[in-house]
Amino acid sequence: QKEVEQNSGPLSVPEGAIASLNCTYSDRGSQSFFWYRQYSGKSPELIMFIYSNGDKEDGRFTAQLNKASQYVSLLIRDSQPSDSATYLCAVNRDAGGTSYGKLTFGQGTILTVHP
Amino acid sequence: DGGITQSPKYLFRKEGQNVTLSCEQNLNHDAMYWYRQDPGQGLRLIYYSQIVNDFQKGDIAEGYSVSREKKESFPLTVTSAQKNPTAFYLCASNQGIYGYTFGSGTRLTVV
16 A cells, blocks of 8 residues: 555536545644645645644635545536646655654655646 | 746666655745655655754655755655656645645656
């Protein structure tokens, strides 16, 4: 089992729809969770982070975390063609009492939003 | 503006040659990381450093070496022992709980 696994893509949604991206992780001790967006040929950029169970909303983006099920998701409402990118889920395995902890990434899900 | 600068953007390596990728940050971050990304895959950790003069191997350290002589700099050397070095290399740093800041990446190709 991979440490961080994302739903296989590619995912294609029409403009204006809700895109749902899913991620599961194997280490029950994981403390913090991140979603990055990566355009082709570019470096990842942070969209959302979440630490506590439940939902966290930021504009059109909502991150959802369920530690009991070891599951984190990202919802994108009112999807736009500019949202077309690869979305990477990342998990911090080593809280370790420090703030640093290295991230483990999933393989990414390619999202295409078509007009 | 604060950020991470990676250079060069593109790098070509001949068989048996060592090459060094540069990573410099002016964010005053303590921790720095090197990741490798292959097509269709996520990021895999090569090396990381949390303080000057100290670094640890990541998941795929074989064939790579690093140094951390200054807080701002974390260069990565791809040695001839790395048999499949063609990939996109990303340097990142962080301080605190807000995730990484990434550089713009170096695309390495073996010729």
